[in-house]
Amino acid sequence: MRDKRRRGSAQKRSAGYRRRYKQVMLNRFIFGGIIIIIILIGTIIGVKMHRAGLETGNTDTDKPVSEKESENATQNTSVTNNNEPEENSHPVNNAANHKDDGMRIICIDAGHGGKDGGAEGDGTGYEKDDALKMALALQKALEKRNITVYMTRTDDSHVPLEERINLANDVKADLMVSIHRNEYKQDESIKGFETWVHSSMPADSTDAAKKIQEALNSTGYINDRGVKFGSQTSPQEDLYINSHCKGPSILMEMGFMSNSDDNYVFRTKTDELAEIMADALIRWFDAQGL
Numbered sequence: 548m549r550d551k552r553r554r555g556s557a558q559k560r561s562a563g564y565r566r567r568y569k570q571v572m573l574n575r576f577i578f579g580g581i582i583i584i585i586i587l588i589g590t591i592i593g594v595k596m597h598r599a600g601l602e603t604g605n606t607d608t609d610k611p612v613s614e615k616e617s618e619n620a621t622q623n624t625s626v627t628n629n630n631e632p633e634e635n636s637h638p639v640n641n642a643a644n645h646k647d648d649g650m651r652i653i654c655i656d657a658g659h660g661g662k663d664g665g666a667e668g669d670g671t672g673y674e675k676d677d678a679l680k681m682a683l684a685l686q687k688a689l690e691k692r693n694i695t696v697y698m699t700r701t702d703d704s705h706v707p708l709e710e711r712i713n714l715a716n717d718v719k720a721d722l723m724v725s726i727h728r729n730e731y732k733q734d735e736s737i738k739g740f741e742t743w744v745h746s747s748m749p750a751d752s753t754d755a756a757k758k759i760q761e762a763l764n765s766t767g768y769i770n771d772r773g774v775k776f777g778s779q780t781s782p783q784e785d786l787y788i789n790s791h792c793k794g795p796s797i798l799m800e801m802g803f804m805s806n807s808d809d810n811y812v813f814r815t816k817t818d819e820l821a822e823i824m825a826d827a828l829i830r831w832f833d834a835q836g837l
Contacts, residue, residue: 657682661705668804739770
């Protein structure tokens with residue numbers, strides 16, 4: 548009888564221990580779940596705050612413009628927190644920056660280079676190589692005409708956009724000429740040469756672009772797509788070169804790499820085109836009184 552009582556008492560204690568154990572585990576589970584929910588809520592709030600900072604520009608993790616933009620990316624004029632333009636002795640694309648040195652200076656920029664191949668078009672070459680070939684030919688043609696020429700690159704190297712602009716600004720170039728090629732794979736029949744200028748339509752840059760386009764059009768074998776302002780994205784947004792060069796600048800899209808006719812003209816008449824462009828630039832210098 549006593550043994551039965553002891554066994555009954557032991558069973559009751561064992562059942563009590565199991566109930567307490569289950570309650571402890573349940574409490575731990577509930578507590579752990581609350582912690583996980585708090586962490587998730589905190590993460591969501593943090594992500595939203597970070598995104599808000601990116602949208603307004605109030606974050607220290609923003610990269611410099613030169614790292615975020617591609618070769619032909621657009622860039623609006625930068626402003627301070629007071630929405631006033633950053634301090635400059637002169638606005639960008641203003642010939643007043645460089646007219647007092649008594650020299651005729653052109654900075655030639657061969658677009659892309661190195662790891663940045665640019666457009667590929669019909670697969671017969673890279674934009675970076677065509678741009679360099681034309682840039683070197685134009686350098687030769689201009690130097691024959693006693694123009695001082697600075698090159699952003701003379702080989703297949705990658706040069707950041709900021710460095711290209713710094714060179715043109717530091718040497719006080721009268722004009723920066725950035726050479727590129729176009730492409731439009733959706734319609735390979737589209738062809739022609741065009742020149743891009745700052746959206747404010749500065750007279751000096753616009754005149755340089757017009758003189759070059761008119762000279763190229765006079766050959767009779769080039770489709771003249773004319774002078775364009777702003778960028779492919781918007782007429783109010785500018786290509787990096789044009790929005791950061793202190794003096795006059797133009798960006799040339801010399802034919803479509805997706806069009807076989809443009810490729811033939813560009814690659815078989817490189818030297819001839821360079822000579823034509825050099826003559827047009829001499830006329831531009833004369834018109835500017837430089």
